[in-house]
Amino acid sequence: MFSTTQIGIDLGTANILVYTKNKGIVLNEPSVVAIDANTKEVLAIGNEAKNMVGKTPENIIAIRPLKGGVIADYQVTIDMLKQIMKKVSKQVGFSLGKPNVMVCIPAGSTSVERRAIHDAVKAFGAKQVDLIEETIAAAIGADLSVEEPVANVVVDIGGGTTEVAIISFGGIVTAHSIRVGGDKLDDDIIQYVRKKYNLLIGYRTAENIKMEIGFALVDHDELTMEIRGRDLVTGLPKTITLGSIEIQDAIRDPLLAILDTVRYTLENCPPELSGDIVDLGVTLTGGGALLKGMEEWLSNEIAVPVQIAENPLEAVAIGTGRSLSVLHKLQKKAK
Numbered sequence: 082m083f084s085t086t087q088i089g090i091d092l093g094t095a096n097i098l099v100y101t102k103n104k105g106i107v108l109n110e111p112s113v114v115a116i117d118a119n120t121k122e123v124l125a126i127g128n129e130a131k132n133m134v135g136k137t138p139e140n141i142i143a144i145r146p147l148k149g150g151v152i153a154d155y156q157v158t159i160d161m162l163k164q165i166m167k168k169v170s171k172q173v174g175f176s177l178g179k180p181n182v183m184v185c186i187p188a189g190s191t192s193v194e195r196r197a198i199h200d201a202v203k204a205f206g207a208k209q210v211d212l213i214e215e216t217i218a219a220a221i222g223a224d225l226s227v228e229e230p231v232a233n234v235v236v237d238i239g240g241g242t243t244e245v246a247i248i249s250f251g252g253i254v255t256a257h258s259i260r261v262g263g264d265k266l267d268d269d270i271i272q273y274v275r276k277k278y279n280l281l282i283g284y285r286t287a288e289n290i291k292m293e294i295g296f297a298l299v300d301h302d303e304l305t306m307e308i309r310g311r312d313l314v315t316g317l318p319k320t321i322t323l324g325s326i327e328i329q330d331a332i333r334d335p336l337l338a339i340l341d342t343v344r345y346t347l348e349n350c351p352p353e354l355s356g357d358i359v360d361l362g363v364t365l366t367g368g369g370a371l372l373k374g375m376e377e378w379l380s381n382e383i384a385v386p387v388q389i390a391e392n393p394l395e396a397v398a399i400g401t402g403r404s405l406s407v408l409h410k411l412q413k414k415a416k
């Protein structure tokens with residue numbers, strides 16, 4: 082008899098990852114879909130679609146169907162999910178039997194959207210489909226002892242949202258989220274460069290600036306970077322040099338919004354669990370955790386230890402996949 086393949090899907094605003102128990106991460110691609118604007122036909126997904134952004138003829142448009150932590154384009158999300166299942170099935174070969182699938186969905190998705198995602202995965206041939214909250218998946222993926230009666234604090238800084246949760250005994254004790262994540266930092270960099278230098282830059286350039294010379298609000302030796310864009314006055318291409326101190330200023334507001342959400346969640350922690358936070362600290366997951374100085378800045382501001390999960394970008398997908406076994410064990414116990 083074949084054992085059932087277990088698959089975890091992290092349906093993120095910025096990236097989609099798929100994890101299987103035996104093979105680990107088997108797919109990691111940006112949540113981008115290229116479609117023909119006239120026929121609405123899906124032409125490409127993931128890396129292939131991202132590479133088309135801003136470089137394609139007018140009839141081919143690239144869509145990020147998940148925006149700001151919610152499903153912005155429902156039909157395209159479902160189409161993307163189908164393509165992903167197709168890719169993964171080829172790679173993993175779960176033709177041997179129907180897989181059990183766990184999907185981690187954006188926090189802001191409605192019950193109708195949750196149902197639709199569930200049905201789309203099921204229609205593709207999954208044996209069982211379950212949905213999981215992002216912070217619980219992140220905590221499991223970060224190797225926190227979520228089943229213990231202690232305060233596990235997770236701050237997941239994704240593309241569209243930041244979610245903060247205190248998890249104890251397998252459940253969320255308190256949680257808060259804001260629609261501010263790495264994408265908002267990119268937006269603010271675009272606005273800053275436009276205002277100060279009259280230069281138009283695209284999202285990919287803004288993201289590169291953030292990754293190369295973006296810092297949380299910590300003192301640091303200044304870094305610089307040359308960037309290219311379109312001069313708004315002459316309409317011609319132009320190169321300028323940006324410094325990390327000015328970029329730090331440009332992304333100050335979203336960083337402070339993230340800090341406020343962390344503070345607010347910690348303030349709402351039941352007193353019995355507060356002591357654990359001082360001892361165990363806060364764990365950062367999601368790509369935003371990789372912003373330079375993030376760990377040091379948050380730790381200084383909230384005065385508790387802060388650590389970054391081993392694989393911040395993969396923690397949710399790993400936890401989503403692993404949670405299948407946790408759920409399975411719980412179900413067995415319940416029988």
Ligand SMILES: Nc1ncnc2c1ncn2[C@@H]1O[C@H](COP(=O)(O)OP(=O)(O)OP(=O)(O)O)[C@@H](O)[C@H]1O
Nearest residue numbers: 093094095096239240241242263264367368369371
């Ligand atoms: N080295 C880095 N420095 C700063 N930001 C980074 C770095 N690497 C990735 N990011 C940012 O992390 C974000 C993506 O993170 P992640 O893949 O965890 O999001 P997601 O799970 O798709 O989003 P969400 O949780 O909102 O659905 C993007 O905004 C990306 O620019």
